[in-house]
Amino acid sequence: xxxxxxxxxxxxxxxxxxxxxxxxxxxxxxxxxxxxxxxxxxxxxxxxxxxxxxxxxxxxxxxxxxxxxxxxxxxxxxxxxxxxxxxxxxxxxxxxxxxxxxxxxxxxxxxxxxxxxxxxxxxxxxxxxxxxxxxxxxxxxxxxxxxxxxxxxxxxxxxxxxxxxxxxxxxxxxxxxxxxxxxxxxxxxxxxxxxxxxxxxxxxxxxxxxxxxxxxxxxxxxxxxxxxxxxxxxxxxxxxxxxxxxxxxxxxxxxxxxxxxxxxxxxxxxxxxxxxxxxxxxxxxxxxxxxxxxxxxxxxxxxxxxxxxxxxxxxxxxxxxxxxxxxxxxxxxxxxxxxxxxxxxxxxxxxxxxxxxxxxxxxxxxxxxxxxxxxxxxxxxxxxxxxxxxxxxxxxxxxxxxxxxxxxxxxxxxxxxxxxxxxxxxxxxxxxxxxxxxxxxxxxxxxxxxxxxxxxxxxxxxxxxxxxxxxxxxxxxxxxxxxxxxxxxxxxxxxxxxxxxxxxxxxxxxxxxxxxxxxxxxxxxxxxxxxxxxxxxxxxxxxxxxxxxxxxxxxxxxxxxxxxxxxxxxxxxxxxxxxxxxxxxxxxxxxxxxxxxxxxxxxxxxxxxxxxxxxxxxxxxxxxxxxxxxxxxxxxxxxxxxxxxxxxxxxxxxxxxxxxxxxxxxxxxxxxxxxxxxxxxxxxxxxxxxxxxxxxxxxxxxxxxxxxxx
Numbered sequence: 001x002x003x004x005x006x007x008x009x010x011x012x013x014x015x016x017x018x019x020x021x022x023x024x025x026x027x028x029x030x031x032x033x034x035x036x037x038x039x040x041x042x043x044x045x046x047x048x049x050x051x052x053x054x055x056x057x058x059x060x061x062x063x064x065x066x067x068x069x070x071x072x073x074x075x076x077x078x079x080x081x082x083x084x085x086x087x088x089x090x091x092x093x094x095x096x097x098x099x100x101x102x103x104x105x106x107x108x109x110x111x112x113x114x115x116x117x118x119x120x121x122x123x124x125x126x127x128x129x130x131x132x133x134x135x136x137x138x139x140x141x142x143x144x145x146x147x148x149x150x151x152x153x154x155x156x157x158x159x160x161x162x163x164x165x166x167x168x169x170x171x172x173x174x175x176x177x178x179x180x181x182x183x184x185x186x187x188x189x190x191x192x193x194x195x196x197x198x199x200x201x202x203x204x205x206x207x208x209x210x211x212x213x214x215x216x217x218x219x220x221x222x223x224x225x226x227x228x229x230x231x232x233x234x235x236x237x238x239x240x241x242x243x244x245x246x247x248x249x250x251x252x253x254x255x256x257x258x259x260x261x262x263x264x265x266x267x268x269x270x271x272x273x274x275x276x277x278x279x280x281x282x283x284x285x286x287x288x289x290x291x292x293x294x295x296x297x298x299x300x301x302x303x304x305x306x307x308x309x310x311x312x313x314x315x316x317x318x319x320x321x322x323x324x325x326x327x328x329x330x331x332x333x334x335x336x337x338x339x340x341x342x343x344x345x346x347x348x349x350x351x352x353x354x355x356x357x358x359x360x361x362x363x364x365x366x367x368x369x370x371x372x373x374x375x376x377x378x379x380x381x382x383x384x385x386x387x388x389x390x391x392x393x394x395x396x397x398x399x400x401x402x403x404x405x406x407x408x409x410x411x412x413x414x415x416x417x418x419x420x421x422x423x424x425x426x427x428x429x430x431x432x433x434x435x436x437x438x439x440x441x442x443x444x445x446x447x448x449x450x451x452x453x454x455x456x457x458x459x460x461x462x463x464x465x466x467x468x469x470x471x472x473x474x475x476x477x478x479x480x481x482x483x484x485x486x487x488x489x490x491x492x493x494x495x496x497x498x499x500x501x502x503x504x505x506x507x508x509x510x511x512x513x514x515x516x517x518x519x520x521x522x523x524x525x526x527x528x529x530x531x532x533x534x535x536x537x538x539x540x541x542x543x544x545x546x547x548x549x550x551x552x553x554x555x556x557x558x559x560x561x562x563x564x565x566x567x568x569x570x571x572x573x574x575x576x577x578x579x580x581x582x583x584x585x586x587x588x589x590x591x592x593x594x595x596x597x598x599x600x601x602x603x604x605x606x607x608x609x610x611x612x613x614x615x616x617x618x619x620x621x622x623x624x625x626x627x628x629x630x631x632x633x634x635x636x637x638x639x640x641x642x643x644x645x646x647x648x649x650x651x652x653x654x655x656x657x658x659x660x661x662x663x664x665x666x667x668x669x670x671x672x673x674x675x676x677x678x679x680x681x682x683x684x685x686x687x688x689x690x691x692x693x694x695x696x697x698x699x700x701x702x703x704x705x706x707x708x709x710x
Contacts, residue, residue, distance in 0.1 A: 012067050023058070023068065025051050032077060034576050035093035036086075042579040054080050113142035116175050119541045129535055130186040146186065147174040153189035154181075157435040166432075169425050178403070178418075179426045180459075180536040181396035184225050185433055194438035195224040197392035197448075199380035204230045204255070206329065211235075211255065217441055218276075219262055224440045226392070227275035227381035230259070233308065236329040237285035251286050252278075253293045256303055263302035278305045279359060279378040282313045282342070285325045285334040291345050294355050304381060306357040306665065307346055314360075314659045317343045347651040350668050351642075357383060357667040358655060364635070364664050369513040369525040370451055383665045384531050384637035385455055390447040393455050393634075394433040395531045398422055399540045400484065401460035404467050412467050414484065420491050423456065427495040430454035431503075431523055452506040455529025455634055456492050458484070460542030462549050466570045471608045472548040473620040478627050481546070485528075485631035492527040499523035530628050530636040541569075546628050546638055548613045548621075551594030553587075571596070571610050578603065613641040614671060618654045626661035635664040642670040 012020045029051035033044050041047075054076050061076075062068045074097050081090035107120055112127045126143055134140045141149065151170035158166045173179040180186070185196040202218045205211065218228045238251025259276050280290045291307065294300050316323050316339035323339035326332065346356060359379055364386045368376045376386040385393040403422065405415040434452050439445040461481070462472060470476050500509075500521030509515060514522040530546055537544045544550075552568045571590075576582045581602070589599060595612045596602050613621075621640045629636045640654050651668055658666040 013070060013073065020067075023055065023073075025055050028054055028073065028077065031096070032081070032089070032093065035096055036089045037576055037579065037582055038092040038096075039088040040580065041089060050077075050080055050084065050086075112139045115145075116143040116147070116177075118143060118539070122539045122541050125535050125538045129183060130539070132191070144175055147171050150174065150181065150186055150189040153194070153436060154185075154429055154432040157432050166428065170429050173422055173425050173429075176402065177399050177540045177542075178422045179396060179398050179429070180540050181429060181433065182394065182531075183535055185394070185396070186536075188225065189436075193224055194436065195226065195440055196433050196437040197226055197394050197439070199227045199229065199382075199385060199387075199395075200392045200444065201229040201231075201378055201380060201387035201389055203389040204232050204235060206234045206236055215258065215262055218259075219265075220440050221444070222263065227277070229277035229279070229378045229380045229387065231279050231308070231378035232256070232290075233279070233281040233284055233377065234328050237327060237334065238289065240327065240329060251289070252280055252284070253286060253289050256293060256300055256305070260300045260302045275381045276303045277379060277381045277383065278303055279308045280305075281308045281361070282310060283324065283326045285327055287325065287342065288337075288345065291342075291349050291356055294353065295349065304357070304383075305355055306359050306379070306383065306667075308361040308378070309358050309659070311360075311362040313339060313343075314656070317656075343652065343655070344648065347648050347655060351646070351648045351651045351670055351673070353673050354667070354669045357665060358658070359383060359386075359635075359665040360659060360663065363662060367513075367633070367664075369633070370508045370511075371513075372511040373451070373508050379635065379665065382532050382637045383667065384457075384529050384635045385453075386635060386664070387453075388447060388451070390441070390443045391451065391453065392437075392439065392444055392448045393453065393529070394430050394437070394448075395455040395457065395529060396426055396430050396433075397457040397459040397531060397533050397536060397545070398426060398488065399460045399542045400458050401463035401467065401540075401542050404464065412469070414464070414468075414480075416487065419484075419487065423488055423491040424495045426456055427454065427492050427524075427527065428499065430456060431496075431499055434524075450507045451525035452523060453526040453634075454496075454524045455531060456488065456527055457530045457533070457545065457632075458488060459533040459537045459540065459545050461546045462543035463570065466609055469609055472611050472624070473616045478623065481624060481627045482631070485628050489528050489631045489633070496523045496527050497521055526633040528632045529634040530632055530638070532637040546624065546636070548611060548616055550613050552596060552610060552612060553591040553594060568610070571606075574606050574610070575602070578606075613639075614643060616641070618642050618646070618650060618668075619657060622654050622657045622661065622663070622666070625658065625666070626663050629661075629663050638667075640666060640668045642668055644671040644673070646670050 013023050029048045032050055033041070033047035036043070036047055054073070057080070058068055058073065058076055062072070077093060078090055081093060103120060107114055107123050110123055110127050112123055112131055114123055118126060123143070126146065127139060131139045131143070131146055132141050132149070148171050151167045151174065154170055155163050155167035182196070182198045184198050188194055188196055200218075200221050202214050202221070203210070204214050214230075221228055232252040232255065235252045235255060236249045238249060238254070240249040242249050256278055259278070263276060280287060284290070287307065290305070293305065313323060320338070320340050322336045323342055324333045325335050325337065327334050346358065349355060350357070361377070364376050365371070374388045376388065379386050380393050385395070387393060398419070403415045403419040404412050406412055431452065431454060434448060434454065439448060464484075465472055465477055465480065468480065470480060497519055500523040503523060505521050506523060506525050508525065509522055512525065514525070533545045549568060552571050575586070586601070590596055593599070595615055596607050596610055597615045599607070618640050621638070625636055625638045625640070628638075642650060654668060655666060
């Protein structure tokens with residue numbers, strides 16, 4: 001044991017990001033072994049011995065100040081390697097250090113002080129979407145300050161005597177990337193635009209005054225940064241009578257074009273274009289036109305749309321019965337069609353370009369926590385949050401990937417204690433979002449605060465499975481999903497009940513589902529939601545929501561401007577830890593294919609765990625969706641990926657499976673069915689991407705965006 005002046009020496013490492021952490025022998029050993037592998041080395045114990053010598057020397061040299069920099073550690077490793085005549089390993093180690101310096105230089109060129117230690121791509125997203133800018137558009141806060149600003153604003157509604165305590169806890173879970181709130185919350189907290197909700201639902205009545213009032217109000221919401229969902233089921237069908245003018249009605253699809261065109265005009269803060277969700281009941285007379293409304297593929301670009309399917313319709317499809325289309329104005333049957341034929345049309349269009357999705361509206365309404373307040377008729381932009389008219393969703397996600405603990409013999413398990421702490425803090429944070437949010441419309445504030453719905457979800461599920469050594473498409477993965485989400489829901493409900501006792505139940509508690517369940521107090525009408533996470537998962541360097549890895553090397557479009565190539569760091573680490581496996585040629589092959597399932601030289605144990613969305617059968621996607629839905633108050637956003645050679649029958653089969661497994665909604669996407677995809681496997685032509693960069697380099701510093709990290 002090394003001592004300095006009679007005391008045991010414990011060195012802290014001062015990172016380039018201005019963070020401190022304990023000096024780790026294992027990390028030094030890993031970096032040495034990876035360099036050794038690059039030149040054919042296989043002796044891991046030798047790397048461990050060298051690392052121990054490095055640490056011994058560091059403690060002797062820096063014990064007095066008890067602090068050492070990353071650069072000083074690297075210099076010492078080089079010195080020891082050279083003194084021991086490991087010249088090839090020393091050269092490889094120096095090259096690896098230079099790569100890391102390049103990464104750090106690239107990050108510095110972004111102009112943001114990364115005092116948290118984000119990945120390069122995470123820092124790009126933080127800079128472009130969440131970091132506050134000065135009048136010249138330059139970042140005026142660090143990453144830690146961004147999280148601190150958010151924490152301070154959310155905690156401002158807590159009682160004075162505990163405000164600083166909760167502010168610190170809120171900041172801690174964000175800085176450690178354990179929990180990230182929704183994007184609008186990060187971007188707008190503590191600013192003049194304190195609208196923190198990502199999505200809303202607005203009514204769409206069947207009269208000209210009401211239609212344009214809804215258009216006006218939804219445009220106001222979009223101006224402040226929110227997507228909007230609509231139920232068009234109350235609108236009379238096309239060519240129906242309009243008594244006041246003796247004319248003919250335009251119908252729901254024409255009004256969708258109106259909503260879309262308005263969204264072209266109302267650009268939102270932070271480069272967020274307006275997004276809309278439109279749903280139409282399967283019994284509406286214009287349902288066929290609705291199903292085909294995006295058949296050309298280039299219209300209604302700002303609209304997602306889904307058919308609201310009833311239990312009765314699903315039964316009619318199974319029985320091959322006729323289906324009645326009913327006028328919402330007269331309540332009379334307009335005509336009858338084959339339920340099976342109508343179902344096939346939905347599947348055919350989804351097969352062609354991914355739209356429409358389905359929502360199972362009766363299942364949604366049965367879970368309505370406040371039926372005495374109003375019915376749930378539609379969902380938010382991505383389908384995970386059923387809402388009343390004028391209601392908003394306040395979302396955030398726990399990063400499961402950082403809630404693990406290492407055991408003996410290299411085993412890993414979920415850190416349940418840490419996960420419980422994170423969930424409890426997150427529930428309070430999201431509840432505070434409801435309190436401090438500045439809603440642009442008084443009616444929205446009234447409805448939101450009447451129910452105080454929150455949507456606590458998860459991300460990094462695929463990353464968690466990799467750490468546990470579990471294949472996504474296995475029975476064990478389903479057990480893990482059930483255990484994790486059941487735990488999140490249980491703790492979330494318990495915390496909401498405690499908050500209800502501390503701060504008061506949501507105003508519409510009396511007569512709610514929670515009162516009927518026997519709760520005396522409950523703060524939030526809903527607690528759990530599985531959102532797609534998108535940008536916040538990039539920020540946390542986590543896999544998106546509950547999705548499997550899309551690919552192991554892929555290009556992700558960010559805000560429609562340029563591609564961000566990403567390499568799975570866990571796979572990279574697994575490959576480099578197998579003697580002689582890593583090579584540039586192998587990395588290129590993985591980048592080209594996106595998957596490793598058909599690369600025989602990679603061990604089967606790795607190929608089983610590192611599966612991608614296209615490796616997984618569509619039915620397995622649906623079953624995973626249903627497991628999470630079982631323990632989710634609201635709904636689950638998850639894409640059911642199909643290969644490019646999938647058939648319409650395949651789409652019909654997964655649709656029916658989702659209905660049978662009590663899912664609340666389903667969206668399918670057949671690979672290559674659209675000309676432009678947000679996620680692409682392998683090499684892509686970036687010339688078609690509008691904006692600043694066409695050659696896979698950062699538009700600011702010209703460094704490559706594809707960076708190996710970890």
